[in-house]
Amino acid sequence: MSATANATLAxxxxxxxxxxxxxxxxxxxKYIFSQDHKMIAKQYLITGIIMGILGIxxxxxxxMQIAWPEESFVIFKWLLGEKYAPDGVMTPEAYLALVTIxxxxxxxxxxxxxLSGTFSNLLIPLQIGARDMASGFLNMLSYWIFFISCxxxxxxxxxxxxxxxxxWTIYPPLSALPEAIPGSGTGMTLWLISMAFFIAQSLLGxxxxxxxxxxxxxxxxxxxxxxxxxxxxxxxxxxxxxSFPVLLSAALMLIMDRSFGTSFFLSDIYIxxxxxxxxxxxxxxxxxxxxxxxxxxxxxxxLPAMGIVSEIMSTNARKPIFGYRAMVASIxxxxxxxxxxxxxxxxxxxxxxxxxxxxxxxxxxxxxxxAVKAFNWITTIWKGNLQMNPAMLFSIGFVSTFITGGLTGIxxxxxxxxxxxxxxxxxxxxxxxxxxxxxxxGLLAGVYHWFPKMFGRMMNKNLGYIHFWITAVAAxxxxxxxxxxxxxxxxxxxxxxxxxxxxxxxxxxxxxxxVFAIIAAAAQVIFLYNFIASMFYGKKATxxxxxxTTLEWTTPVEHVHGNWPGELPTVYxxxxxxxxxxxxxxxxxxxxxxFVPQNVPLQEHEEELNH
Amino acid sequence: MTVFLIIIVIALxxxxxxxxxxxxxxxxxxxxxDSQIANNEDNRxxxxxxxxxxxxxxxxxxxxxxxxxxxxxxxxxxxxxQSFDNLMMLSIVIIMIVQVITxxxxxxxxxxxxxxxxxxxxxxxxxxxxxxxxxxxxxxxxAGLIIYGLFTWSDIMNFDExxxxxxxxxxxxxxxxxARYAGQDNVLGKANVRFIEGKNTLGVDESDTxxxxxxxxxxxxxxVNKKVLFKFRSQDVLHSAxxxxxxxxxxxxxxMITQFSFTPxxxxxxxxxTEYMTExxxxxxxxxxxxxxxxxxxxxxxxxPYEFDYYLLCNKICGISHYNMxxxxxxxxxxxxxxxxxxxxxxxxxxxx
Numbered sequence: 001m002s003a004t005a006n007a008t009l010a011x012x013x014x015x016x017x018x019x020x021x022x023x024x025x026x027x028x029x030k031y032i033f034s035q036d037h038k039m040i041a042k043q044y045l046i047t048g049i050i051m052g053i054l055g056i057x058x059x060x061x062x063x064m065q066i067a068w069p070e071e072s073f074v075i076f077k078w079l080l081g082e083k084y085a086p087d088g089v090m091t092p093e094a095y096l097a098l099v100t101i102x103x104x105x106x107x108x109x110x111x112x113x114x115l116s117g118t119f120s121n122l123l124i125p126l127q128i129g130a131r132d133m134a135s136g137f138l139n140m141l142s143y144w145i146f147f148i149s150c151x152x153x154x155x156x157x158x159x160x161x162x163x164x165x166x167x168w169t170i171y172p173p174l175s176a177l178p179e180a181i182p183g184s185g186t187g188m189t190l191w192l193i194s195m196a197f198f199i200a201q202s203l204l205g206x207x208x209x210x211x212x213x214x215x216x217x218x219x220x221x222x223x224x225x226x227x228x229x230x231x232x233x234x235x236x237x238x239x240x241x242x243s244f245p246v247l248l249s250a251a252l253m254l255i256m257d258r259s260f261g262t263s264f265f266l267s268d269i270y271i272x273x274x275x276x277x278x279x280x281x282x283x284x285x286x287x288x289x290x291x292x293x294x295x296x297x298x299x300x301x302x303l304p305a306m307g308i309v310s311e312i313m314s315t316n317a318r319k320p321i322f323g324y325r326a327m328v329a330s331i332x333x334x335x336x337x338x339x340x341x342x343x344x345x346x347x348x349x350x351x352x353x354x355x356x357x358x359x360x361x362x363x364x365x366x367x368x369x370x371a372v373k374a375f376n377w378i379t380t381i382w383k384g385n386l387q388m389n390p391a392m393l394f395s396i397g398f399v400s401t402f403i404t405g406g407l408t409g410i411x412x413x414x415x416x417x418x419x420x421x422x423x424x425x426x427x428x429x430x431x432x433x434x435x436x437x438x439x440x441x442g443l444l445a446g447v448y449h450w451f452p453k454m455f456g457r458m459m460n461k462n463l464g465y466i467h468f469w470i471t472a473v474a475a476x477x478x479x480x481x482x483x484x485x486x487x488x489x490x491x492x493x494x495x496x497x498x499x500x501x502x503x504x505x506x507x508x509x510x511x512x513x514x515v516f517a518i519i520a521a522a523a524q525v526i527f528l529y530n531f532i533a534s535m536f537y538g539k540k541a542t543x544x545x546x547x548x549t550t551l552e553w554t555t556p557v558e559h560v561h562g563n564w565p566g567e568l569p570t571v572y573x574x575x576x577x578x579x580x581x582x583x584x585x586x587x588x589x590x591x592x593x594x595f596v597p598q599n600v601p602l603q604e605h606e607e608e609l610n611h
Numbered sequence: 612m613t614v615f616l617i618i619i620v621i622a623l624x625x626x627x628x629x630x631x632x633x634x635x636x637x638x639x640x641x642x643x644x645d646s647q648i649a650n651n652e653d654n655r656x657x658x659x660x661x662x663x664x665x666x667x668x669x670x671x672x673x674x675x676x677x678x679x680x681x682x683x684x685x686x687x688x689x690x691x692x693q694s695f696d697n698l699m700m701l702s703i704v705i706i707m708i709v710q711v712i713t714x715x716x717x718x719x720x721x722x723x724x725x726x727x728x729x730x731x732x733x734x735x736x737x738x739x740x741x742x743x744x745x746x747x748x749x750x751x752x753x754a755g756l757i758i759y760g761l762f763t764w765s766d767i768m769n770f771d772e773x774x775x776x777x778x779x780x781x782x783x784x785x786x787x788x789x790a791r792y793a794g795q796d797n798v799l800g801k802a803n804v805r806f807i808e809g810k811n812t813l814g815v816d817e818s819d820t821x822x823x824x825x826x827x828x829x830x831x832x833x834x835v836n837k838k839v840l841f842k843f844r845s846q847d848v849l850h851s852a853x854x855x856x857x858x859x860x861x862x863x864x865x866x867m868i869t870q871f872s873f874t875p876x877x878x879x880x881x882x883x884x885t886e887y888m889t890e891x892x893x894x895x896x897x898x899x900x901x902x903x904x905x906x907x908x909x910x911x912x913x914x915x916p917y918e919f920d921y922y923l924l925c926n927k928i929c930g931i932s933h934y935n936m937x938x939x940x941x942x943x944x945x946x947x948x949x950x951x952x953x954x955x956x957x958x959x960x961x962x963x964x
Contacts, residue, residue, distance in 0.1 A: 092931045092932065092934070093931060096928070096931070096933075166928065167928045171849050171927075171928075173847065173848045173849065173865055174848040174849060174928065174929060174930065177847075177848070180785065180847060180848050180929075180930055181930045181931060266865075266866070267865060267866025267867075268803060268804045268805075268846075268865055268866040269804065269846070269847055269848075269865050269866075270804035270807050270814070270846045270847060271785075271846075271847045271848075275804055275805050275807065280866075281866065282864070282866060282867060283849055283864055283865065283866070284864060284867070317724070317732060318726070318732040319732045319733065319734065319735065320734060320735070320736040321736075322735065322736065322737070322738075323736075323737055323738075323741075323742050324736065324737070325737070326742045348851065348860045348861050348862055349862045349864070350843075350861065350862050350864050350867060350869035353764065353765070353768035353769065356764060356768070357761050357764060357765065360757065360760060360761060360764065361757055361761070364753045364756065364757050364760075365753070367749055367753055368746060368749050368750055368753065371745060371746075371749040372742065372745060372746055372749075374713060375713075375741075375745040376742075377717075378713065378716050378717050378720060379735075379741070381717075381720045381721055381724060382720050382724065382733075382735075383724060383732065383733040383735065384720075384724045384732045384733070385724065385726045385727065385730045385731065385732040386654065386658075386721060386724050386725050386726045387648075387649045387654065387726045388649045388653055388654045388657035388658065388725060388726065389648065389649045389653075392649075393657065396661075396717065396718075396721050399717055400668075400714060400717055400718070403709075403710065403713050403714065403717070404710060404714070407706040407709060407710055408706065410702060410705075410706055410753075410756065411699070411702050411703070411706070414698070414702065414756065414757075414760040414764075415760065415761075415764045416694075416695060416698055416760050416763040416764045416767065417695070417698060417699055417702060417760070419695070419767070419858060419859065419860050420684075420695060420699075420855060420858045420859075420860060422851075422860055422926070423851060423853075423926045423927060424926070458646070458647035458648075459647065460647060461647045461648070461649065461653065462634045463631070463634075465634075465653075465657065465660075466627070466630065466631055466634065469660060469664070470627060472664060473664070473667060476667075476668060476671055477671065480671050480672065480675055481671075481674075481675045481678065483675070484675050484676075484678065484679040484682075484683075485682075487679065487683060487684065488679070488682050488683055488684055489684050489853075489855030489856075491853065491924065491925075491926045493928045493933065493934075494933065494934035495933070495934040496934055497934070499934055499935035499937065500922070500924070500937065501895060501899065501914075501917040502895070502917075502919070502922070504895045504898045504899060504917070505681065505682050505891065505894050505895050505898060506682060507898070509678065509682075515619065515620055518620050519620065519623060519624070522624055522627070523627070526627075526631065538647070539645055539646070539647050542646075545646070545647075545648055546648070576736065578732065578734070579731060579732040579733070579734045580734045581734060594731070594732070609736060609737075
């Protein structure tokens with residue numbers, strides 16, 4: 001099988017080559033201030049994983065408090081200290097801080113930077129046939145700004161008045177007034193500064209991705225031949241450029257309100273026996289600005305996962321992705337709609353009810369391209385020859401959780417129904433399934449699939465299987481029952497539910513959820529072990545372990561600066577010629593090999609289908 | 612209970628690690644295939660596990676619905692709540708049908724078309740007709756839901772100025788609620804945080820004559836079958852006034868007045884005596900008794916037995932005691948309500964006191 005694949009490596013040896021592999025690299029230029037996109041991708045991934053461990057650990061801590069309210073745990077004492085867990089009992093301050101920082105870390109640092117940062121960097125140049133990003137220097141800069149942002153966010157955990165605790169949505173006035181909650185002191189300042197850095201890195205990265213995709217595609221790589229991963233990452237970058245600056249302006253205005261006495265978001269406030277001077281601002285304005293980013297943000301999170309899953313499903317089903325054009329069109333439709341639906345977070349914010357109607361309409365429209373995608377994935381595996389690699393299992397898991405979580409969006413997107421489930425656990429269950437778990441599955445699928453490309457070694461598949469099955473069972477175990485306690489009217493962000501005897505009979509369900517959460521978190525240790533051990537001791541990977549068609553599998557296993565040692569490959573076909581038969585339908589196009597890499601010219605009598 | 616659960620978690624983790632080491636052992640020398648790429652054997656095994664997972668998934672869905680039948684919110688106690696419940700039921704039925712079918716197809720295909728050496732996948736890249744079908748079906752279903760939803764939404768939110776309603780202000784602060792009845796004139800006196808001084812904790816404008824007959828209470832009484840227009844005001848941060856039993860919610864925003872109106876239809880007494888509520892309260896009291904025994908064993912005070920009351924709670928993170936910001940609501944017959952209201956002091960009397 002590999003004999004033909006190697007045809008792809010027939011390099012033109014007299015090709016010009018001023019790209020890198022002669023000049024000396026020091027440890028610092030190779031591992032730290034690297035401008036090589038593959039190294040930067042690894043830096044993003046590893047930073048993302050570290051942040052992910054912290055974020056998940058936080059969720060376990062506050063889930064324990066919800067299940068066993070105000071009980072003493074030694075682990076709280078160890079991790080939170082005497083101040084936030086006197087005698088091992090978590091304080092409400094600590095609970096709200098954990099909830100807030102968990103959300104911030106998971107949404108921004110893990111699922112935005114960790115997912116899109118990793119795979120945009122790794123895959124865009126490799127899959128479009130480019131030597132590197134358009135600007136390696138900006139790329140390096142964006143990682144290091146991200147790093148600074150992480151450091152600032154984590155350092156806020158250690159300030160005296162505690163980290164930001166107003167929820168990850170940081171609605172003012174709560175987030176603006178240290179009198180309202182201690183976390184809105186120095187902790188909130190650091191949160192805002194960290195976010196400013198984060199937005200800067202995101203913009204630098206996104207601009208780079210967009211320019212690279214537009215300008216650096218290799219010969220023959222037309223837009224309609226791009227793998228869906230690249231399409232998804234490309235559109236994600238564009239949404240980021242459109243929406244992140246708005247969050248920056250909201251953050252700046254909040255900083256002004258907090259520190260310089262302006263009144264963008266504050267008006268008529270009486271707190272701790274004093275009337276504040278602020279007059280004329282509106283917290284609803286902040287909500288608009290926040291969600292103008294906040295909603296596209298969930299698509300920034302999920303689109304890369306969709307791209308990754310499309311790619312992995314097709315490769316492992318040994319079938320072309322079904323409806324390539326529809327897949328691209330639905331990405332574009334989702335991206336466009338994502339910028340005009342933010343108001344569905346604000347149906348009961350006091351916004352004009354007419355606006356609520358408009359946002360209901362646009363929001364439910366998003367279900368259409370999403371449904372098209374789900375059906376196309378299902379059709380992609382129909383009559384396939386499914387290779388059950390861990391990456392494939394995570395992709396199937398993605399489609400499953402995406403459907404389950406997406407469907408409840410029809411309830412939340414309906415302004416009428418949102419009235420009674422708004423801000424309850426129903427919302428938590430919905431968005432964790434549809435963007436949290438799904439995006440994590442996309443990330444993990446990507447790691448299992450492209451690990452050989454990143455580290456030149458294979459991850460252990462059996463550990464991968466165990467990791468997947470425990471995670472899949474536990475993730476549903478956490479979030480499916482959670483819908484129902486939300487329907488029963490249980491609000492989110494409650495330190496304990498014991499203040500309402502009415503909720504007493506929900507306690508068992510909450511314990512069940514927490515037990516599953518602990519199991520799910522523990523299962524990630526298996527992944528972590530597999531990841532680190534395979535990095536050093538994994539089996540050496542072959543050039544194209546999954547028999548993929550895309551260009552990254554034509555590069556040598558050992559990384560070289562510039563990706564291809566010789567000339568850049570030329571592209572002759574789309575990325576999904578799996579199991580394509582020859583004219584007589586006696587054998588595959590390339591005899592004995594069920595895939596045709598993109599850089600193999602059309603064979604005799606072969607037709608290029610107009611996709 | 613706790614100890615028991617911790618033991619379960621530890622036991623499960625133990626099983627996990629034991630299984631892991633077993634798999635590791637098995638996977639080592641026996642086979643020569645250590646490529647870490649799924650082979651025939653893996654495809655078969657994973658497909659079997661996938662069958663078990665599918666059973667788990669459907670089991671979990673059934674269990675969740677069954678479990679929910681013991682703690683769902685009782686029937687809506689407000690007029691618009693009926694249409695809310697109908698729309699919710701319709702939406703849940705639709706999404707569960709889609710959920711059951713699509714999850715089945717996904718898992719069934721994944722199991723059925725598991726890889727086998729030598730098997731050929733079907734090269735099937737496109738089909739405009741299929742794409743059209745699954746674009747148009749969601750379009751039709753969603754169009755129906757959107758139209759139904761929007762009609763209900765405008766019924767609930769649009770408030771007719773000429774209607775005969777009772778105006779009540781709900782005032783939110785860290786961490787509690789107050790109600791202000793508009794009094795005889797049914798017009799609330801002007802108010803602003805800048806008027807807060809001494810006893811006047813709600814910042815009502817004392818010079819406004821409309822304010823004189825306003826009545827401030829810390830419990831919310833509502834007459835049954837009478838439309839109430841709530842005006843919400845916050846003194847410090849965002850809160851959200853959530854009336855789960857009445858299917859009503861509105862954020863309370865400092866610096867602006869928001870509103871929501873509904874008509875309560877079931878009195879507290881009626882709700883208490885429904886079959887569902889009696890059973891539920893019984894269960895809750897059993898749980899509380901159990902917990903009380905534990906508490907008393909530790910030398911703490913026992914919990915009070917529970918009696919059902921409607922309540923209003925805060926549903927927007929507002930600070931440290933967000934979890935305990937509640938106000939009881941009593942829905943009663945008009946006579947009872949009038950009598951109760953007559954007993955409350957007017958703002959004028961209250962300030963003179």
